[in-house]
Structures are given as structure tokens and as C-alpha cells.
Amino acid sequence: MNREQELALGDRLMALFTDGPSPADGAPVAVPASVYTCPDRHRAELAAIAARPVAALHGTEIPGAGDFRAIELGGLPLLVVRGRDGVVRALVNACAHRGATVEREAEGTARAFSCSFHGWSYELDGTLRSVADAALFSSAPCGRGLRSVPCEERHGVIWVTTDPDPAPRSVAEWLGADLDALLTMLGFGEAVFYAAVEYDVACNWKLLTDGFLELYHLKYLHRTTIAPYLPANSWLVDRYGEHFRVAIPKNRLGRHLAASARDEWELWSDLSLPVVLMPGSVLQWQAGHYEVFSFRPDPNDPGRTRCRLSMLVPADRADEHELWERNWERVRVTIPDEDFAVAEQVQRNIASGAVRELQIGRNEQGLVDHLAAVDRLVAEVARR
Ligand code: FES
Numbered sequence: 001m002n003r004e005q006e007l008a009l010g011d012r013l014m015a016l017f018t019d020g021p022s023p024a025d026g027a028p029v030a031v032p033a034s035v036y037t038c039p040d041r042h043r044a045e046l047a048a049i050a051a052r053p054v055a056a057l058h059g060t061e062i063p064g065a066g067d068f069r070a071i072e073l074g075g076l077p078l079l080v081v082r083g084r085d086g087v088v089r090a091l092v093n094a095c096a097h098r099g100a101t102v103e104r105e106a107e108g109t110a111r112a113f114s115c116s117f118h119g120w121s122y123e124l125d126g127t128l129r130s131v132a133d134a135a136l137f138s139s140a141p142c143g144r145g146l147r148s149v150p151c152e153e154r155h156g157v158i159w160v161t162t163d164p165d166p167a168p169r170s171v172a173e174w175l176g177a178d179l180d181a182l183l184t185m186l187g188f189g190e191a192v193f194y195a196a197v198e199y200d201v202a203c204n205w206k207l208l209t210d211g212f213l214e215l216y217h218l219k220y221l222h223r224t225t226i227a228p229y230l231p232a233n234s235w236l237v238d239r240y241g242e243h244f245r246v247a248i249p250k251n252r253l254g255r256h257l258a259a260s261a262r263d264e265w266e267l268w269s270d271l272s273l274p275v276v277l278m279p280g281s282v283l284q285w286q287a288g289h290y291e292v293f294s295f296r297p298d299p300n301d302p303g304r305t306r307c308r309l310s311m312l313v314p315a316d317r318a319d320e321h322e323l324w325e326r327n328w329e330r331v332r333v334t335i336p337d338e339d340f341a342v343a344e345q346v347q348r349n350i351a352s353g354a355v356r357e358l359q360i361g362r363n364e365q366g367l368v369d370h371l372a373a374v375d376r377l378v379a380e381v382a383r384r
């Protein structure tokens with residue numbers, strides 16, 4: 001984002017403070033409850049999610065050669081490991097011999113991986129290193145190593161695409177030039193991992209992403225936690241290709257903008273900026289620290305989602321423990337206690353038949369655009 005674009009965003013934020021929100025004309029849109037419960041739709045969405053990168057881990061969680069994490073994405077068991085060449089790979093954690101789990105630890109540092117069933121071993125890049133009693137096993141060489149899926153480290157995040165067919169675009173291409181530049185400008189690539197937590201949430205994954213796209217709920221759901229710091233009904237959603245950038249000003253931004261000349265405006269210390277990456281990852285600038293969310297829908301149940309939330313901090317301020325601990329405490333409690341809890345209520349009421357359709361107001365246009373973006377991805381993957 002260049003300075004002109006930053007000032008133009010400042011103008012729009014300033015208008016929120018001076019003129020209030022200006023929603024588009026129109027009546028509420030009715031969304032059928034089945035959008036959040038239909039198993040066929042869920043299967044199609046899973047295919048769309050598998051075809052795009054997901055924020056799996058942060059690069060500083062596995063900083064050294066041989067550092068690994070065993071994770072599950074889209075139902076696939078994966079070993080995310082940094083090789084001796086510094087490159088991070090996502091290997092399928094299932095032996096090329098007869099399919100046993102190769103690495104059974106959740107995390108650690110390995111020189112190689114060895115399968116406990118018949119002792120085959122693999123290099124950090126997944127190539128087959130040795131076959132136990134090789135001459136007995138076969139007279140021909142067994143060249144097959146561990147399968148891998150596309151994996152790329154960019155902006156500090158390790159992005160994994162579980163469906164490699166056709167070969168996915170690079171992360172930079174998928175983000176598009178504007179969002180790629182925005183994440184660079186915000187310094188995501190220089191941040192370091194602080195903490196992570198995973199939640200099982202009993203709702204459809206789209207209800208979780210929706211939470212970033214409207215702040216209509218702020219003064220009710222977050223009445224005592226976040227609302228005191230933010231102006232009500234004040235946020236901007238902009239579409240970038242298949243993604244969304246949301247800008248959420250704090251009260252003090254209004255004061256700062258009003259008190260300084262336009263060419264001296266500085267937005268970033270008084271602004272939350274969730275970048276909703278379709279489908280299923282959110283990178284959020286939080287006026288000082290960074291949050292990465294990934295929403296991993298249950299492979300079988302449209303009403304369940306695993307959410308990984310991690311917090312990153314600027315590398316040059318990583319030792320400000322008290323501040324970061326306070327922020328982390330707030331984030332990891334407020335989001336599940338308030339946003340996730342209400343999303344679970346909605347899912348329960350939909351699943352019980354109590355609710356047949358949701359009404360989305362003109363001030364919640366981001367949700368309509370989000371559903372349209374999901375539909376476009378589903379249609380694109382179905383055409384393959
Ligand atoms: S299944 Fe791994 S060595 Fe046989």
C-alpha cells in the first residue's frame with residue numbers, strides 16, 4: 001500500500017467518525033439455513049478449501065533444520081518439516097511401504113524419520129533413505145519416498161495446499177499484488193511466533209469467518225470487552241480478488257485524525273486490519289501484534305470446525321512479555337467466550353430446525369459478499 005492509498009483509507013475512516021456509516025440501499029438478503037448444514041454443500045466446500053493455501057503454522061515455530069510439527073489438514077496427516085536446505089515441506093505422514101504413521105511425535109527435531117512398523121527411514125525432504133533388510137524385500141531398488149503436498153513460506157506463515165491437482169499458484173499470486181504488498185508493509189514477515197491455541201468449535205466454518213466481516217455485533221456481543229475501545233457500526237470491507245480486507249478503527253484513531261494534518265496521518269497504531277483470505281485463513285494486524293487464524297472444517301460434519309489461532313509479535317519487541325501476555329490473554333479468552341459461543345448457538349438453532357433462514361442486512365454486506373466468494377470458489381473447483 002502506498003502513501004496515497006493509505007491517506008485515501010484515512011479519508012474513508014475519518015468519514016466514519018464524522019458522517020457515520022453509509023450502508024448501500026436494499027432490503028435484507030435471506031440465506032437458507034442449509035448453507036451451514038448441507039452435507040453435499042460441505043463436501044463441495046471442502047474441495048474448494050483443499051485447492052487453496054491454508055495458514056498451517058508459523059515459520060518461527062520450526063526455525064531449525066529437522067524441526068517438525070505433525071498436523072492434520074483436510075483430513076490428511078502431515079509432517080511439516082524444515083529441511084537441511086532451510087526449505088519447509090509438508091510430507092504426508094504415512095509410510096510408502098504399507099501406510100503406517102511414520103512420525104508419531106506431535107513435534108520435535110529429527111535427523112531423519114523412521115517408521116516403527118518395519119523400520120524404513122526417510123530423509124527430512126521425504127526421500128527414502130533406507131529399506132530394512134532391503135535385499136530380502138526386493139531385488140529392485142524401491143525409490144518411493146513420502147508423498148508431499150505444496151507448501152510455501154511467505155510473510156512468515158507456512159502455507160499448505162492439500163489438493164495438489166492441478167498445481168496451485170504461488171502464495172503471492174493467490175494473494176494478489178495489493179494484499180501481498182499490504183502484508184509486507186505491515187511486517188508480517190518479520191514477526192515471530194508468540195503462542196498458539198486450537199479450539200474445536202461446534203459450528204460451520206463460514207460462521208467463524210463471518211465474525212471478521214461485520215462489526216454490527218460489537219456493542220452487544222462485545223459490550224464489556226472490545227466495544228469500549230471501538231466506535232459502534234464503524235468498519236470498512238474491501239474486496240481484493242477472492243479475498244477481503246477489513247479496516248476497524250479504534251476510538252482514538254478518530255481523535256488522532258482530527259488532531260493532525262492529513263499529510264501527517266498515521267493509521268496503523270489505531271487500526272485493526274483483518275485480511276480474510278479465501279477460504280479459511282485470516283491474518284489480522286492488531287495495532288501492535290499479529291494474529292493468524294485458520295479454520296479447518298471437519299471432513300465429515302458441516303457443523304464442526306477446528307480453529308487454530310496464533311499470535312505473533314514484532315521480532316524487535318519480542319521481550320515485552322507483560323504486554324504480549326496481556327494481549328494474548330484477551331485474545332484467547334474473548335474470541336471463544338463471545339464470538340465462538342454465539343456461532344455455536346446459531347449452528348444449534350439452525351440444525352434443530354428452529355431457524356430456516358438467516359436475514360443479512362444491508363449493513364452486513366460483507367457476509368453476502370463472503371458467501372458469493374465461497375460459491376465462486378466452489379463453482380471453479382467443480383468445473384475442473
Ligand atoms: S509400513 Fe512403514 S516400514 Fe512398513
Ligand SMILES: [Fe+2]
Binds near residue numbers: 211
Ligand atoms: Fe466479534
